[in-house]
Amino acid sequence: MKENIVIIGGGIAGMEAAKQLLVLGYNPIIIEQEDHLGGHVFQWHKLFPDMTSSHELLNDLSNQIKDANVFLETKVNSLNALGDSYNVILNNGVNIVAKAILIASGFHLFDAAKKEEYGYGVYDHVITNADLEAWFNKRADARIPEHPKAVGFVHCVGSRDLKAGNSQCSKVCCTTAIKQAIEVKEIFPDTEVYCFYMDLRLFGKKYEDFYINAQRDFGVHFIRGRVSEVGETIDNRLQVKAEDTLTGKPLKVTLDLLVLMSGMVCNPRTNELANMVGLDIDDDGFLKSRDNVYSIMESNRPGIFYAGACTGTKTVPETVAEARAAVLSIHRYLTKA
């Protein structure tokens, strides 16, 4: 009989791990609370840096994990140690015993409404990065005007924000903002697009090329200054204030659409899970790996492994690589035992 491996979370980390576990001859069981697999990537349109279609990626992954057991709209009610195994009880009454558990429960998108000064949910034309991706997919969102004259992107919304309780950089937002700015320019070539940033953190392969493209080929304006306040004008547009820190002067501009780059914060459900079985939680609220250099995929408990953004902010390629690495760690753990 094939060995059960319980994967908590059916985003790309969980899906990729299931795929690799099947290859190695295990029986992966994915527990997903939504009614579909794919996690945040499911809502996304295209992925940087190659503008990969999210849906093609997910379709491809789904086709390769057809033999995996998947429980949708299911939550873990309890997780506890049982000898050298773990007993997982699901809210649908199903009981699974497994020697290895992979937590791939991902992150939460920061609730942009918490930054009240930006008026998400208050002003008509303030949206988030996720809303814009959804619009790229469906082209239906009353908040997005038909012919915007000016569009702004606010980097670091809820990230690098001690007051919001998040000291971490969310890693992906700078590149996502530039990607989305280019996509907006492709749809609306005459629109002025402004990116308000504190630092541009374009660390990955081809990310800096995106930036140069946005500047040279699309004329996106980069303003080094954090938006401090948004207000609505008489004609239902948005007045945005920032400091133009490179000239040292206050700056304002009126926009038709403001996109808030909501960052990644820890998933509160993950913390509940951690408490069930005594997993360490790090200062930033994410799960604490055994170390952050060499054993990111390993927890403080034998048999419990991590993959993806449950331990901190990650890009898609990092998440996929971690899922594969976690599978190898699981395989080694089980074969050694």
Next chain:
Amino acid sequence: MDFGFSLSKSSTINLDTVDTTLFRKLCEMEPDARICMSCGSCSASCTAAPFSGMSLRKVILAIQRDQDVRPMLSNCMLCGKCTMVCPRGINTRHLILTLYRIYDR
């Protein structure tokens, strides 16, 4: 009525009303003007900067904010050091000459 004080002009840059004609003109002739990332290498090595306040970084930004850059520009000695240090490979010396050409018209 003399109150002994008066309304101050705001120093706020209003991007709604900033005239970017000059910058657009510059970009037509020098597309690389757009890829400056304000690193400041040009100003750090500039012969004129420590004595005159010349800064090409500021010039490129100031044109986008519709500020008169001629006083700063007039201090350039056209030595070309900024071109050597620019990490984005902008032909800065040529860009300065282009700006002169635009202003001369």
Next chain:
Amino acid sequence: MITEGKQKIWSDYQKEIPDDHWYYVRSCIRQNFFPASEKMFTEITRKVLGKDIYETPHHTTCGGIAYHCDTIPQETVMTIVARQFALMTEAGYENYVPSCITSFGNYCEILETWHEFPELEAKIRENLWKACKREFNKPKYLAHTSDLIYHWRNAIAAKAKHHLVNKETGEPLKIVEHIGCHYAKMFPSKGVGGAEYPYVLAGMIESWGGQVVDYPERRHCCGYGFRQYHVKANRSYSVSNTWKKFESMEPFHPDAIITNCPGCPYFLDRWQYVIAEQTGKTYGKDGYGIPVLTYEELAGIILGYDPWDLGLQLHQVAVEPLLDKIGVEYDPKAKYLGLNKEDIMRPELPKSIKCC
């Protein structure tokens, strides 16, 4: 504007406001600026609403202005405040309500500081004992007078003789609400509705039939400051901030502005004259300014008090266009008669801004 979004924020920032028995302290400057406002507060709360509002002539300044002008140390301010609390305790009250926004901010700041540094509170208790042999309890509830009027807004609306509705058109009047900076910017959780979208005055406007104007520079300071206005050389930027606000609200054509701070209504009112003198521009209709009222004055108007008993003749910007829109009857000849019906003399009227 998405109303539900604002309502969600408003519901997040509600504070407990006891319904009765308040120890009331006045502002240092409000009676000079808008002489009937504090009188209206006691009049409305005691006579119209039947509430127990206690005050004593023994209370002093809270020290807030001097503190904000950097002329006295915070420990001195704290000892002054400790004495105020002692007077409240001696009178048998535990709900404290100041009329001044800076006082309110000052009290919030001191209570918070004592909470964080109990040793400092102990020291202040000792200071107070040494200075005047008094002891105090900290207030159980602290509210600003605008919080109380907000709390009782619907009771006031139930007794209203007028509504914030244009009598000719039937349209709600467009009212700008301006919140004093020290109300919630220092401690957003202490203000009704928080600091970004305060509800304290907006709630009154809605309850009394008006429509709230939310304009881009709504949150901006009126420009008064303390060190700023008090030093003549700094008045340029004081008035320039007011100017910025008027330029921003202009397209909305507000019928009136209400505020909950001692300084804001004064400067939003008087600076309209200075702006008119210097730019030739006025922001109301036909050369008038936009009337600026305190929330007590506005409550007085809708409850049917005589505008001249509310002290509205002491405003720089003429209030008559607003009174006409609401349909308030008034005797223009009585404008400059005092409470004893004797002539209080007429001010010289400017040419740059139309006054009645």
